[in-house]
Amino acid sequence: MPRISAADRRSDFVKAAVEVIAEHGIDGATTRRIAEQANAPLATLHYCYNSKEDLFGDVYTFVAERFKEVAVTSDPHGDVPETARQLLRGVMECYLESENFAATTLELVSWARRQHGDKGIGVYDEALEILRQLLRTADSADELDDNGVDEIAYVIATLADGFALNWLTYGDPSAAQEQMAVVTSVLDSWLSARLSPVGAS
Template sequence: MARIPVAQRRRDFIDAAVEVIASHGIDGATTRRIAEQAKANVAMLHYCYDSKEDLFADVYEFVTGKYREVIEGSDPHTDLPDAAEQILRGVMQCYLESPSFTATTFELVSWARRQHGDRGIAVYDQAFDTVRKALQEAAAADPVTPELIDEIAYVLATLADGFGVNWLTYGDADVARAQMEINCSVLDTWLSGRLAATKPARRKRAARA
């Protein structure tokens, strides 16, 4: 029987931990359950990870990497409103495709804020930084203030995470898809108004430049 590389085993345990945390919460995510989900024994899990905390650290990296992958997957050759909608739609689609990822993300953030403070914030901070960078690149041809970029990032997070909570609560995919369109419409209406309100100031800055 071929020996499975440690790197692959680690990924198996990360995937298993996501499923177990989604089903049983952090407190119920025992090493035994995670090993069983990964179709491995507990000894192998401890061979790959010194502690459950080390495994959870890799789960955090997986979560932040997933957000980064979705956000950076938006089309860079577009304008700010389109980029914002692509990011929102991408995150909501990610939630829709994997309820386990959604549940685990929210569980990890809440647990980390209780246990470690800054680690829970770090997941959001890294996601926000990636969103800001993507939005700034999209606005390069018609720059906006850093404050407006922050506002857009906040609205994106609020709409996406609100969608995630509703999806986890009701679990109706057809309703969730309809809510995705509502959220995108809300974003478009709000952002159009904000950009229109800031246009005179942007024109004045451009004229002075």
């Protein structure tokens, strides 16, 4: 049987932690449950991680990287409204694809905010900065100042988070698909008003 590297083991534990946190919350995500979810001995988990906080730090990094991957693979091309729309849909589809990822993300941000204020804020800062960078690449981005880019990134994040909470509450995939369309239309309406030239009728 091939030997599993420490890096692969850590990856397994991170993925297992996402599942356990989603089901049991941060407080219920014991190292024993995480090891069982990963089909690994508890001693192996303690060999890979000095503490549960160290493991949660890697889960936090995993979540941040997933948001970056979602944003980049949305690969928006077009003007600011189309880019914003694609970014919003990309994040919502990520949540819809994995209810456990959505639940763990919200749990982890709340936990990090309570335990380590700066780190809790950091996951949002990083996600928002990715959105800003991609919005600045849009065809009509030169018409926006930094405040405009900040506002659009904030609205995308707020709408996506609201969608995630609703999806986690009701867990109805059919309704969620319809709600994605509603949320996207809200963004479209807001962008139309936000980007209209002053004084335009």
